[in-house]
Amino acid sequence: MKIKAYLKPHCGWSNGVRAIMRKHGLEFEDIDIINVRANYEEMVRKSGQPLSPCVEIDGVMLADISGEEVENYMLANNLIKPSDAPVNVATNAGCSDAEHAAMQAKPVRFF
Numbered sequence: 001m002k003i004k005a006y007l008k009p010h011c012g013w014s015n016g017v018r019a020i021m022r023k024h025g026l027e028f029e030d031i032d033i034i035n036v037r038a039n040y041e042e043m044v045r046k047s048g049q050p051l052s053p054c055v056e057i058d059g060v061m062l063a064d065i066s067g068e069e070v071e072n073y074m075l076a077n078n079l080i081k082p083s084d085a086p087v088n089v090a091t092n093a094g095c096s097d098a099e100h101a102a103m104q105a106k107p108v109r110f111f
Contacts, residue, residue, distance in 0.1 A: 016067030
């Protein structure tokens with residue numbers, strides 16, 4: 001199975017997708033859409049929309065999707081088997097207020 005995941009480096013939704021990949025021991029390409037503009041443009045072109053995460057599995061694009069939804073898609077299509085393996089983050093949630101605060105850019109000082 002070939003998996004390309006268009007993700008933000010720090011994002012609750014993106015971390016949920018990564019958690020599902022780890023839970024099922026799946027190899028995937030983690031594509032940074034924040035620091036590499038061409039990756040974001042590729043995601044928009046392939047998915048037809050600007051929201052992330054987007055996950056492409058064997059050529060099928062799942063747009064603006066949570067980790068939970070990715071897992072449900074793979075289970076429904078017999079791409080993975082059910083697993084009770086624990087995950088360390090929410091698989092269907094954005095960042096908490098504390099996580100957003102931690103990601104805020106530091107002030108730029110000119111001196």
